[in-house]
Amino acid sequence: MCIDGRAGIDAGLVKRLVATQFPQWSALPVTPVEVDGWDNRTYRLGDEMTVRLPTAVGYAPAVDKEHRWLPVLAPSLPVAIPVPLAKGAPGEGYSFNWSIRGWLDGETASIDRIDDLSEFATSVADFIRALQRVDATGGPSAGAHSAYRGVSPAYYDDETRRSLVMLEGRIDTIRALAVWDAALEAAWSGPPVWFHGDFASGNLLVRDGKLAAVIDFGASGVGDPACDLVIAWTMFSGDSREAFRSAVGQDSDTWARARGWALWKALISLVQDIDRDEKQAAGHRRVIDEVLADHTFSSRTSASKHGSGRR
DSSP states (O other), rough: OBBOSSSGGOHHHHHHHHHHHHGGGTTEEEOOSSSSOOSSSEEEEETTTTEESSSSGTHHHHHHHHHHHHHHGGGGGSSSSSEEEEEEEETTBBBOOOOEEEOOOOOOOOOOOSOOHHHHHHHHHHHHHHHHOOOOTTBBSSSGGTTTTTSGGGHHHHHHHHHHHOOOOOOOHHHHHHHHHHHHSSOSSSSOOOESSOOOGGEEEEEEEEEEEEEETTOEEEEOOOGGGHHHHOOOOOHEEEHHHHHHHHOOOHHHHHHHHHHHHHHEEEEEEHOOHHHHHHHHHHHHHHHHHHHHHHHHHHHHHHHHTTO
């Protein structure tokens, strides 16, 4: 049997893979983690390690990428990231490379676990800036391995426009299209830098109310960092968003592309959930509304600045 999806991955498979390929750890217990992802299944191996297995062929390239580059990134970053300890090969009916990493203490970030959200937002921004400062020479250029994070949001133009057609009459598609067009017009022309690719609360760990670690670099790469700013609307608001915006910097064009990335994801998610999951749909609508409002404010501010210079 060929195991290449979520349904075929369980603790028994992990136990067999470890016993076969890394017998020095074969006596350690294997248990599922409390909060698991979709792209990968993760299991605790003893007290100090985790085993991470891609669930589909599209996620498999991340194993080699992370094994190669996480040790390069780690020394320059202000909080912990996963430490690769070993790389496994296909076996026991499982089709992909897989990894063993050191365990990182912390809980998944949520508002109720954070002492000061504005301070936390600044810490996230500091991490992003530190990541961008790492030498990008030879790094993996954005593309399929990063789910096209780090390229222009134009890669998802067709998908975005289809979503707008499907949501006609259910959201303000005219304003949304203006945000999307502005994102496409704000072409990236800077030097390639490192980006994480999936900066979301689920990939941030908190300990004692503060940012303790950043995980899941499967969509990371070298390219345009605009995708890493999406958290401004998905997790932050009000004072915390302004703290993040101030600390992370970035020019107006990068913020325009970031709004495009946030809008694209919220639109395709809303299409999926609007008639199926009212709670999830409300969250997607909130992000869309926040992005549209931010675009309007940015446009007015830009117009005011340009106008103030006229005589």
